[in-house]
Amino acid sequence: MLKSLLCAALLLFGGSAWAAQVVGVVAHLSGPLLDRKADGSVKVLGPKSEVENGDTLVLEKNTYAQIRFVDNSEITLKPGTTFRIENFSYDAGKPETDSAAFDLVKGGLRSVTGLLGKRNKEKFSLKTPSATIGIRGTTFVAEFVPVPAPEMAPDKLPAAPGLAPGLHVSVSEGAIVVTNNGGALGFQAGQFGYVPGLNQAPVLVPPNTGVQFTPPPSFSGGAQGPQGPQASGGSPADKPAVDCIVR
Numbered sequence: 001m002l003k004s005l006l007c008a009a010l011l012l013f014g015g016s017a018w019a020a021q022v023v024g025v026v027a028h029l030s031g032p033l034l035d036r037k038a039d040g041s042v043k044v045l046g047p048k049s050e051v052e053n054g055d056t057l058v059l060e061k062n063t064y065a066q067i068r069f070v071d072n073s074e075i076t077l078k079p080g081t082t083f084r085i086e087n088f089s090y091d092a093g094k095p096e097t098d099s100a101a102f103d104l105v106k107g108g109l110r111s112v113t114g115l116l117g118k119r120n121k122e123k124f125s126l127k128t129p130s131a132t133i134g135i136r137g138t139t140f141v142a143e144f145v146p147v148p149a150p151e152m153a154p155d156k157l158p159a160a161p162g163l164a165p166g167l168h169v170s171v172s173e174g175a176i177v178v179t180n181n182g183g184a185l186g187f188q189a190g191q192f193g194y195v196p197g198l199n200q201a202p203v204l205v206p207p208n209t210g211v212q213f214t215p216p217p218s219f220s221g222g223a224q225g226p227q228g229p230q231a232s233g234g235s236p237a238d239k240p241a242v243d244c245i246v247r
Contacts, residue, residue: 023088024069031063073114081107108143130167131180138174
């Protein structure tokens with residue numbers, strides 16, 4: 001009986017350790033960033049704060065945040081975004097354990113592939129309400145615009161004026177594959193795509209669809225929009241300003 005209880009305790013401890021695994025840090029930040037933990041608790045993050053498996057990151061309307069993962073991949077989140085780290089695992093000596101599973105609930109992001117994506121591209125997945133994105137070694141922008149509720153206040157509307165509800169993608173390097181119940185379609189560098197809903201197939205659309213991504217110039221890599229990368233730089237005014245840092 002005692003042995004069984006001990007085994008159960010070890011299994012529980014192991015599961016808790018996995019759930020709390022640190023997988024990256026906040027590399028750049030321009031405003032308030034909330035972190036909803038898997039246990040329901042909420043923290044306010046600042047520059048260099050750690051993020052863990054199971055975390056849901058919620059950005060205010062003026063906040064950009066760049067998360068750098070342990071494999072040197074980067075995901076930059078734009079204002080009004082809700083993003084969940086479902087499961088990230090990287091060990092330089094154990095490629096068979098690689099996993100990069102994310103969930104874009106709403107809003108937009110730019111993803112830059114790291115070591116995991118270069119050696120195990122098939123282990124990367126970004127889920128959205130309209131489709132799942134896979135990579136082929138890549139830099140891409142994704143934005144999901146939910147259908148606004150009729151009673152939604154103007155200041156609560158999605159921060160993507162001009163974009164139709166659904167998933168919008170833009171590839172600046174490499175390639176992605178977008179898949180849902182309606183089918184699958186690949187997008188190469190320089191191409192734009194749109195997915196109206198979960199049961200409607202992804203489609204290729206003309207450039208300049210309105211997908212914009214312009215984090216502060218102080219963020220590593222500069223800003224990315226429909227016209228490609230912009231010059232990076234930065235000034236003291238671009239530095240993150242937060243009231244509370246939790247590590």
